[in-house]
Amino acid sequence: MGNSFEDRLVRRLAALREERALALEELATQSGISRATLSRLERGETSPTAEMLGKLCAVYGLPMSRLIAEVEVQPAQLLRHAEQAEWQDAHSGFRRRMVSPPARSFQAELVEGHLPAGAVIDYPQPPVRGMEQHIWMLSGILDYTLDGVTHRLHKGDCLRFHLYGATRFSCPGPHGAHYLVTICQP
Numbered sequence: 580m581g582n583s584f585e586d587r588l589v590r591r592l593a594a595l596r597e598e599r600a601l602a603l604e605e606l607a608t609q610s611g612i613s614r615a616t617l618s619r620l621e622r623g624e625t626s627p628t629a630e631m632l633g634k635l636c637a638v639y640g641l642p643m644s645r646l647i648a649e650v651e652v653q654p655a656q657l658l659r660h661a662e663q664a665e666w667q668d669a670h671s672g673f674r675r676r677m678v679s680p681p682a683r684s685f686q687a688e689l690v691e692g693h694l695p696a697g698a699v700i701d702y703p704q705p706p707v708r709g710m711e712q713h714i715w716m717l718s719g720i721l722d723y724t725l726d727g728v729t730h731r732l733h734k735g736d737c738l739r740f741h742l743y744g745a746t747r748f749s750c751p752g753p754h755g756a757h758y759l760v761t762i763c764q765p
């Protein structure tokens with residue numbers, strides 16, 4: 580394994596499991612991800628999907644943005660566009676860019692999302708219950724399901740909420756959804 584962003588992400592996931600003294604079988608049970616898939620992930624033989632990261636973050640009580648910030652090499656106060664970490668889920672085509680400079684001492688983070696037309700991502704549980712989020716649409720349409728209620732978001736719309744249950748990101752098209760998410764730690 581090298582030192583690419585994804586390699587560091589995979590190593591951090593393995594370290595989180597070890598820090599919590601979880602066997603692969605226990606993590607599989609708690610996350611709903613098969614033991615074989617978790618094993619391949621930790622060996623760097625497969626790439627994590629957005630849904631997989633969501634499930635693992637829920638087990639660890641860690642927002643995905645925080646996980647991604649933890650694998651950044653050099654935290655800085657000014658983070659140029661070209662230096663912002665971007666991760667893509669090969670399965671859904673979802674792209675996530677960490678806009679905010681990584682910093683453990685701050686409560687809020689800004690994340691840019693691109694979800695292609697027709698893509699759906701389900702998160703069965705929040706990584707941290709009660710976490711405050713704001714979704715601001717930049718372009719396209721996003722159907723965001725929160726607590727069983729679907730909110731159709733269009734350009735310029737902003738949805739603010741506390742996250743307690745399952746969520747779904749869905750882009751009905753015809754174009755992709757482009758949005759910013761502000762994540763505030765409770």
